[in-house]
Amino acid sequence: MNIQHSTTASGDLIWFKSSHSGDQGGDCVEVAAGPGTVHVRDSKDREGGSLAFTPEAWAAFVGFAAAQPLTA
Incomplete structure (x- = not known):
């Protein structure tokens, strides 16, 4: 897996919050x-x-994460 630290200015990208993230x-x-x-x-x-x-x-x-069972 290719991973790199990015310092891209957040104003250049449109960010979407995960639907699994709570509001609290x-x-x-x-x-x-x-x-x-x-x-x-x-x-x-x-x-x-x-x-x-x-x-x-x-x-x-x-794909890998979707195949894993959810745990609380």
């Missing part, structure tokens, strides 16, 4: 698609940077 805080993930990359960041620390994945690596991760 907790584990919150945001994702943005850029040219040839998918960016992921912690919504509680938006200035803390993000990770950038190739679209193929992100699709593989999402």
